[in-house]
Amino acid sequence: MTTPHMSRTRVAICCGSGGVGKTTISAALALKWALAGQRVAVLTIDPARRLADSLSIGQIGNTAVRVPIEQLSPQTTGHLDAMMLDAKATFDDLVRRFATSDSAASRILANRYYQFASTRLGGSHEYMAMERLYDLWHNGDYDVVVLDTPPTRNALDFLRAPDRMASLMDEGVLRWLVMPASRSGWRALELGSEVLSRVLKKVMGRGTVSEIAEFFEIFRDLWDGFHARSVEVRSLLRDPMTTFLLVSSPAPAARADALYFLDQLAQKQLPFGGFVVNRTLTPPLPRLDPAVLPAKGPLPPERWDQVLDTIRQARTLRQRLAKAHAEAIAQLRKAGPQQAPCWLVPEQAHDLHDLGGLATITQSLPSLPDIHGQT
Ligand SMILES: Nc1ncnc2c1ncn2[C@@H]1O[C@H](COP(=O)(O)OP(=O)(O)OP(=O)(O)O)[C@@H](O)[C@H]1O
Ligand SMILES: [Mg+2]
Structure with a gap:
C-alpha cells in the first residue's frame, strides 16, 4: 500500500469542449515551460494521434518519448516528455503493485474477467488516466505535468473517476464489475450461494463461472490498495500545486461549455487557474500593407x-x-470569477502541427509562475 505523499510536481489540466484546441494548448504550454528550463511531461488521454503529431514525434504510448526541443533552442536545460495513456497497461501495473504475490498478479492478469473489466468497463479508462497522472506526480521525475483531456463530457467523467472508484471499492468491486441486469445474480455468487452458483454453471458453463469466482477471490486482496490509491488520487486533484485551465474559443457553444465546466470545478472545490481563449481574431491593421x-x-x-x-x-x-x-x-x-486570468491565443494562418507551429503561440500562454498558486 502506498503512503500519502507530498510532491513538488505541479500539475496543469487542460479541459474544454471538443475541438477548441486542448491538445494544441497542452502541447504548447508543455513546450513553453520546457524551453524555460523545466522538466516537463505532457500526457494525453485522447487516443487520437494529435499530440504526437503536433510535437513532431512518432509513436507514443504509456512510456515517455522525449520531444526534440533542442531543435528550437539548442541551449535549453529543460526537457519535454510526451506520453499517451494506455489504460490497460496502467491497470496491469496497478495489479502488479497491489497483488500480494507475483503468482496472484499473474493469475489476475490472465483472468478473462479481469481483461474485460480493465478494458471495457465504463470509467476504467478515466480512472486509469488519473492513476497515470498520479504516478507522474508522485515519482518526482518532473517539475510539471500537463494533462490533455478529451472533450468536456468525458473530462467530467474523468473528474468523477477517483470518487467513483473510491465508492466502488467501498461497495465492493462486484457492483462495479457486473452489469445491472445480472447484478443480483453475481452478488449472490460472491456471497457463495450454492444454488445460484449451480444454476449459473449450468447456464454459462463451469469454466466461465469459475473464472468469475476466481476474479473476485483474487481481486479482493487488491481492494485495500486500490481504495487507498483512489483516495490519494482525489487529493492530488485538490492539491495547491494542481491547476485547471479551461480552454475555450470565442464561439458561444465553447464559452457555454467552459462556464459549465467552471461551475463543476467550483462545486468540487477544484482549483481553477484561468481561461485560455484560443483562436481569437484581432482587428486588421488600419492601413492595408x-x-x-x-x-x-x-x-x-x-x-x-x-x-x-x-x-x-x-x-x-x-x-x-x-x-x-x-x-x-x-x-x-x-461570467467567470473576478480577476480570473484570461490568456488569448490568436488564430494562426496554418494548422499547428509541428514544434515550430506550436512555438508561434507559446508567447500568448502563461508562464509557470503565472498559474502557480491560483486557487
Ligand atoms: N490558435 C490556432 N490557430 C490555428 N489553428 C489552431 C489553433 N489552435 C488549434 N488549431 C487547430 O485546430 C485543430 C483542433 O485542435 P486540437 O486537436 O488541439 O483540439 P482539441 O480540443 O484537442 O480537440 P478534441 O476535442 O477533438 O481533442 C487542430 O488542427 C489544430 O492545429
Ligand atoms: Mg484533443
Whole structure:
C-alpha cells in the first residue's frame, strides 16, 4: 500500500469542449515551460494521434518519448516528455503493485474477467488516466505535468473517476464489475450461494463461472490498495500545486461549455487557474500593407478592382469577427470569477502541427509562475 505523499510536481489540466484546441494548448504550454528550463511531461488521454503529431514525434504510448526541443533552442536545460495513456497497461501495473504475490498478479492478469473489466468497463479508462497522472506526480521525475483531456463530457467523467472508484471499492468491486441486469445474480455468487452458483454453471458453463469466482477471490486482496490509491488520487486533484485551465474559443457553444465546466470545478472545490481563449481574431491593421497585395502588372484594370474589392470585404469581415470575439471574451470574463486570468491565443494562418507551429503561440500562454498558486 502506498503512503500519502507530498510532491513538488505541479500539475496543469487542460479541459474544454471538443475541438477548441486542448491538445494544441497542452502541447504548447508543455513546450513553453520546457524551453524555460523545466522538466516537463505532457500526457494525453485522447487516443487520437494529435499530440504526437503536433510535437513532431512518432509513436507514443504509456512510456515517455522525449520531444526534440533542442531543435528550437539548442541551449535549453529543460526537457519535454510526451506520453499517451494506455489504460490497460496502467491497470496491469496497478495489479502488479497491489497483488500480494507475483503468482496472484499473474493469475489476475490472465483472468478473462479481469481483461474485460480493465478494458471495457465504463470509467476504467478515466480512472486509469488519473492513476497515470498520479504516478507522474508522485515519482518526482518532473517539475510539471500537463494533462490533455478529451472533450468536456468525458473530462467530467474523468473528474468523477477517483470518487467513483473510491465508492466502488467501498461497495465492493462486484457492483462495479457486473452489469445491472445480472447484478443480483453475481452478488449472490460472491456471497457463495450454492444454488445460484449451480444454476449459473449450468447456464454459462463451469469454466466461465469459475473464472468469475476466481476474479473476485483474487481481486479482493487488491481492494485495500486500490481504495487507498483512489483516495490519494482525489487529493492530488485538490492539491495547491494542481491547476485547471479551461480552454475555450470565442464561439458561444465553447464559452457555454467552459462556464459549465467552471461551475463543476467550483462545486468540487477544484482549483481553477484561468481561461485560455484560443483562436481569437484581432482587428486588421488600419492601413492595408502594400506587401500583401498581389503584383498589379499583368492584371487587367477591372480584375485589379475586383481583387481590391475582395480584400476590402475580407477586411470588413475580419473587423466584424474581431469585434464579436472581443465581445465574447468580455462576456466570458464577466461570467467567470473576478480577476480570473484570461490568456488569448490568436488564430494562426496554418494548422499547428509541428514544434515550430506550436512555438508561434507559446508567447500568448502563461508562464509557470503565472498559474502557480491560483486557487
Ligand atoms: N490558435 C490556432 N490557430 C490555428 N489553428 C489552431 C489553433 N489552435 C488549434 N488549431 C487547430 O485546430 C485543430 C483542433 O485542435 P486540437 O486537436 O488541439 O483540439 P482539441 O480540443 O484537442 O480537440 P478534441 O476535442 O477533438 O481533442 C487542430 O488542427 C489544430 O492545429
Ligand atoms: Mg484533443
